Amino acid sequence: MIKVFIPEISRFLGIIIRMFYNEHNPPHFHAIYNEFEVEIDIRTMEILKGQLPKKVYNLVIEWAIEHRAELMIDWELMRNESQPNPIKPLV
Numbered sequence: 001m002i003k004v005f006i007p008e009i010s011r012f013l014g015i016i017i018r019m020f021y022n023e024h025n026p027p028h029f030h031a032i033y034n035e036f037e038v039e040i041d042i043r044t045m046e047i048l049k050g051q052l053p054k055k056v057y058n059l060v061i062e063w064a065i066e067h068r069a070e071l072m073i074d075w076e077l078m079r080n081e082s083q084p085n086p087i088k089p090l091v
Helices: 054-066 068-079
Strands: 008-012 015-018 028-033 036-041 047-051
Touching: 008 054, 015 054, 028 054, 028 068, 036 054, 054 068
Parallel strands: none
Antiparallel strands: 008 015, 015 028, 028 036, 036 047
């Protein structure tokens, strides 16, 4: 069995933020909370796929807007198969 490393970008309040190597466009990240998972477009903050409870979604969006530039840098790093930088959690 081959294990795939999926980098964790940030973690806060039980929410895990990840990106995958060589992902499809548009630039996006994954947010996981319990059994919920979404893909969120970094540029528009729209949900591309999945769902989160509203309160959790609002926290993720607040965090993502604050760190949009860092998310885009990590997106480019991941597209070039480089290790992403950790991003501070929501405080």
